[in-house]
Structure formats: structure tokens, C-alpha cells
Amino acid sequence: MIIHPRPSPIAAAMYQLRDIGVDAIIIHGPSGCCFRTARLLELDGVRVFTSNIDENAIVFGASENLKEVLDYAVEYLKNKLNKEKPLIGIVGTCVSMIIGENLEEFANYEKATVIPVEVHSGFGDNTVGAIKAMESALKLGIIDEDEFKRQKYLLKKATEIEKSRGMAKREYIKPTYEDDxxxxxxxxxxxxxxxxxxxxxxxxxxxxxxxxxxxxxxxxxxxxxxxxxxxxxxxxxxxxxxxxxxxxxxxxxxxxxxxxxxxxxxxxxxxxxxxxxxxxxxxxxxxxxxxxxxxxxxxxxxxxxxxxxxxxxxxxxxxxxxxxxxxxxxxxxxxxxxxxxxxxxxxxxxxxx
The missing domain is CATH 3.40.50 (Rossmann fold)
Known part of the structure; x- marks a missing residue:
């Protein structure tokens, strides 16, 4: 069991969506979820929005929050970046998955091509999030079967390397800021x-x-x-x-x-x-x-x-x-x-x- 901090499947899904070429990502969760990843991806040209799930939405549902921010993101991308039908990834979080939000219902959104990724941090290996992003992209025809199989194989091998030879091979690895x-x-x-x-x-x-x-x-x-x-x-x-x-x-x-x-x-x-x-x-x-x-x-x-x-x-x-x-x-x-x-x-x- 690994008990030092490891990358999140949510963050891995977001980076994989960046590689696929999305114009924007919506994090369906509280505004603080994956804050660092969101800010770093902004540096790479990906606009990141949040549905800002709060206590009220946790109790009564957050679909309206997501619909509202999706509409906003589309208008923003149209007006600021001249994207008529942008490619947008929607990434789940622990909160949205626990309360049972259905991201797949937004796959048919007419104003944008939406890649829904139902993921949370409890899935285990961070690469699971990346694989789920590729599965959604495959369903939409954004990537083909050969590239999906190739990516899935590489992601699983990356996890294998980390578990056998890297940072995930021990229960706890003390960080050090000194080297040779x-x-x-x-x-x-x-x-x-x-x-x-x-x-x-x-x-x-x-x-x-x-x-x-x-x-x-x-x-x-x-x-x-x-x-x-x-x-x-x-x-x-x-x-x-x-x-x-x-x-x-x-x-x-x-x-x-x-x-x-x-x-x-x-x-x-x-x-x-x-x-x-x-x-x-x-x-x-x-x-x-x-x-x-x-x-x-x-x-x-x-x-x-x-x-x-x-x-x-x-x-x-x-x-x-x-x-x-x-x-x-x-x-x-x-x-x-x-x-x-x-x-x-x-x-x-x-x-x-």
C-alpha cells in the first residue's frame, strides 16, 4: 500500500484530454478540486472551468451547475477564441461520482463536442483516469481503435514501471531536496x-x-x-x-x-x-x-x-x-x-x- 502522495486519476484524465487536443476542460466538482493541475494546464493553452459544486448541489444535484458552466464555456470559446463548435472534456471528481452525477448525458450536447470522463481519485492508479479519457475519445471517434490500444498498453506499462522500480514501489518514500x-x-x-x-x-x-x-x-x-x-x-x-x-x-x-x-x-x-x-x-x-x-x-x-x-x-x-x-x-x-x-x-x- 502506497501511503505517500501520488498523482490523481482526475489529473491524469485532464492531461490526457490536453494531449487529445481539447479546447477546454470542465471539472465537475468543487472549485478547489485539482487546482494545481488546472492552473498548470492553463499555461499549456487549455481553458479550465469548474462547475463549483457546493453543499447545496451535493444535496439536490449538480446537473444544472454543469449545464450552466458548459453553456458559459461554449460562449467564452466562441467569443474569445473563435471556436464555433469546440472540443470540451468534462471530468468527474470524488464529489460528483459519490452523488451519482451522470456525465454521459452531456455527450449529445449540440453546441460542442463533449468528452465525458467519469472518474474520481479513488480509482487507484493515476493512469486509470487517462485510460478512461481515451475510452470516451474512442466512443466519439476522436481516436481510432489502434491508437486506443497503443495508448492503453503504454499507460499500463508506465504504472508497472512506477510500481516495480519507481515512486510507487514502497509504502512511503521520504522526499529529499539534496542529490549528487x-x-x-x-x-x-x-x-x-x-x-x-x-x-x-x-x-x-x-x-x-x-x-x-x-x-x-x-x-x-x-x-x-x-x-x-x-x-x-x-x-x-x-x-x-x-x-x-x-x-x-x-x-x-x-x-x-x-x-x-x-x-x-x-x-x-x-x-x-x-x-x-x-x-x-x-x-x-x-x-x-x-x-x-x-x-x-x-x-x-x-x-x-x-x-x-x-x-x-x-x-x-x-x-x-x-x-x-x-x-x-x-x-x-x-x-x-x-x-x-x-x-x-x-x-x-x-x-x-
Whole structure:
């Protein structure tokens, strides 16, 4: 049983709707539900509204609240963004599901294409919310069966990785705001003039790649690097493909392992490539390093991991020699369409030049 805070299925549904391409999301719940997620998605161009369920609506029902805010959202999108028939996601919350609100009845709303997602935080794994969003999109014909099956498989694999190797593998993981930055900087400075060959691996989740590729770009300036990345621009939903295309303008991989949404399954391919490389002195994996079965590496090479969040340090430290943590990486990349400077990358640039 996991007893430290984990992402919510409601939030996962909202991010998945963003990837599908909705113009707006309505949270059918109290105004405070998923406040941080809502504010972050606003940075990414998605307008987020709430039906503002209060005590009165809990007792007497909240359908009128939802109808009112849906009408308002349509008019807002029409007047402000010139959207004649917008694509709108409606996401359930604990409150709306407990009182028995039926979101499906709004799927036939005439003024907009509505994707209802009946979800609450008690479903368990956060990826359940994303899968439910994809199920609704499939019913409406917004995605096809092949893409649905692909997305569902990847989301389940992501959960599997977190439960077996990441932040969901223990009852409680203490957050830490310290890492091995100073040790890694000193190591790289000592190796700078030795014709060091580094395998730079980007295995990042979706838009976080805008930040996690930055330290690898810096390393390429000062070392002989072989670049491996999940930057297949032909895989995933439109936004995912466009993010890959944007990053490829600034970073050139020698090997491409998959798409930006395929980070849970690209690890084995990365290790296979690493095992076939000669004369590698150092490996740096940035993004979701615990998705790599790095223990299957046949060579005794120094391994450095760069990841997100204060609870990732201990899980990745069990797999790698050094662990670097980027704080609030996801918040920093939302709304961005170009490389975002990372904390570690900026330190590297300052210390290595």
C-alpha cells in the first residue's frame, strides 16, 4: 500500500484530454478540486472551468451547475477564441461520482463536442483516469481503435514501471531536496580533458523532454557523445509528435528508441544499444531513468541518472551510481515549445566552460 502522495486519476484524465487536443476542460466538482493541475494546464493553452459544486448541489444535484458552466464555456470559446463548435472534456471528481452525477448525458450536447470522463481519485492508479479519457475519445471517434490500444498498453506499462522500480514501489518514500550534483560535477570536470566518451540517453515522458534534453545538449558541447533518444516524430498523438519535432531541431540522436509517450517500453532497446557500443566511459540517462533495465548492462561503467521530483532520488539511486533531481520539471515545461534550461544543465554549463 502506497501511503505517500501520488498523482490523481482526475489529473491524469485532464492531461490526457490536453494531449487529445481539447479546447477546454470542465471539472465537475468543487472549485478547489485539482487546482494545481488546472492552473498548470492553463499555461499549456487549455481553458479550465469548474462547475463549483457546493453543499447545496451535493444535496439536490449538480446537473444544472454543469449545464450552466458548459453553456458559459461554449460562449467564452466562441467569443474569445473563435471556436464555433469546440472540443470540451468534462471530468468527474470524488464529489460528483459519490452523488451519482451522470456525465454521459452531456455527450449529445449540440453546441460542442463533449468528452465525458467519469472518474474520481479513488480509482487507484493515476493512469486509470487517462485510460478512461481515451475510452470516451474512442466512443466519439476522436481516436481510432489502434491508437486506443497503443495508448492503453503504454499507460499500463508506465504504472508497472512506477510500481516495480519507481515512486510507487514502497509504502512511503521520504522526499529529499539534496542529490549528487556536486559529486557529478567534480567527476565530469576531472574527465573533461581525457577524451571522455559519454552515452547521452534521453528517455523522457512527453513534454518533460524539453527540459531533460538540456543537460545532454550541454554535455555534447564539451564531450564526445553518442546520443540515444525516444524522439520518434511519427509516434503518438499530434501534440506528442510536434514536441518531438521541436526537440529534434536542437538535439540530434544517433539512435532513436521510440516516441515521447513510449518511455515505459524503450528501456530494453536503450540497454541493447548501450551493450553494443564500444569505448563508452560514462552513461547519463535523463528523464525516466528507472524505466531502463540498467542492471542488464554488461559493462562496468559509471552511470548517472537525472529525473524529476524529490521522491525519485532514492529509487534511482538504487539503480545508478549517481542521482540528480530536477525540481518542478513538469511545471517548467508546460506551454513551452522549445528547450527549457534545467538546473543541472545550467550548473554544467557554468562549471565546464
Amino acid at each position: 550534483t556536486e559529486e557529478v560535477i567534480n567527476l565530469l570536470k576531472s574527465m573533461k580533458n581525457k577524451d571522455t566518451k559519454i552515452a547521452c540517453v534521453l528517455n523522457a515522458k512527453k513534454e518533460t523532454a524539453y527540459l531533460f534534453v538540456h543537460p545532454l545538449i550541454v554535455l555534447n558541447k564539451y564531450f564526445n557523445c553518442v546520443n540515444i533518444a525516444n524522439l520518434d516524430e511519427n509516434k503518438g498523438l499530434k501534440k506528442i509528435r510536434n514536441d518531438a519535432k521541436n526537440i529534434l531541431k536542437r538535439f540530434t540522436p544517433d539512435y532513436i528508441t521510440g516516441g515521447l509517450d513510449e518511455y515505459p517500453i524503450t528501456g530494453e532497446k536503450v540497454v541493447e544499444i548501450l551493450n553494443n557500443l564500444d569505448d563508452i566511459d560514462l552513461i547519463v540517462v535523463s528523464g525516466v531513468p528507472h524505466a531502463l533495465p540498467i542492471e542488464n548492462l554488461k559493462k562496468d561503467i559509471i552511470k548517472i541518472a537525472i529525473s524529476d521530483g524529490p521522491r525519485t532520488y532514492y529509487p534511482i539511486k538504487e539503480l545508478y551510481d549517481y542521482a540528480i533531481v530536477e525540481f518542478d520539471a513538469h511545471a517548467k515545461v508546460l506551454g513551452k515549445r522549445d528547450i527549457v534550461k534545467s538546473r543541472f544543465g545550467e550548473i554544467l554549463e557554468h562549471e565546464l566552460k
